Amino acid sequence: MAIHSRLGTSSLAAFVGGRGPHEHEEDQSPATSLEILPDVLAMKRGESVRAQVIARFADGTSRDVSHEAEARFTSGDTSVLSVTETGLVIAGGLGVTTLRVEYRGLKAQVVSAVLANY
Numbered sequence: 001m002a003i004h005s006r007l008g009t010s011s012l013a014a015f016v017g018g019r020g021p022h023e024h025e026e027d028q029s030p031a032t033s034l035e036i037l038p039d040v041l042a043m044k045r046g047e048s049v050r051a052q053v054i055a056r057f058a059d060g061t062s063r064d065v066s067h068e069a070e071a072r073f074t075s076g077d078t079s080v081l082s083v084t085e086t087g088l089v090i091a092g093g094l095g096v097t098t099l100r101v102e103y104r105g106l107k108a109q110v111v112s113a114v115l116a117n118y
Contacts, residue, residue: 029059034108036101041081041112043091051087053101053108065103072102081112 037052053071056062065071066087073083077097082090089099091114100109 029057029061031055031065031104031106032058034101034103034106036099036108036110039110041089041099041110043081043089043112043114044116045091045094045114048088048090051083051089051099051101051110053087053103055103055106068103070103074100074102075112076100076109080114 033056035054035056037054038049041049041051043049051066051073052064053066054062055065071087073085073087075081075083075097076099077095079093080091080095080097081099082092083099084090087101089112094114094116096111096113098109099112100107
């Protein structure tokens with residue numbers, strides 16, 4: 001796992017399986033796994049980053065589902081990290097917690113740390 005040391009407010013590079021977040025056909029294939037990018041968050045207070053959720057499907061395809069209504073983001077400790085409905089992660093107080101996402105019954109999480117300096 002790599003720690004991303006400069007997250008800032010820019011969006012992360014997308015891995016969308018060749019499609020944009022809103023350019024997919026209605027998929028009939030069930031989701032089989034989820035991945036949250038980045039896979040570890042290390043942030044300073046006040047920084048923000050947009051998390052991405054990559055869903056992999058039984059038919060072998062994958063796509064970014066971060067902006068779909070079915071993707072639900074939560075923080076393990078909102079005093080350390082808050083997250084919006086669209087996956088914008090905002091660092092709060094110092095500490096370590098988890099960023100969680102649920103999509104179509106599947107769940108994933110990543111370790112998230114808010115540090116004074118790194």
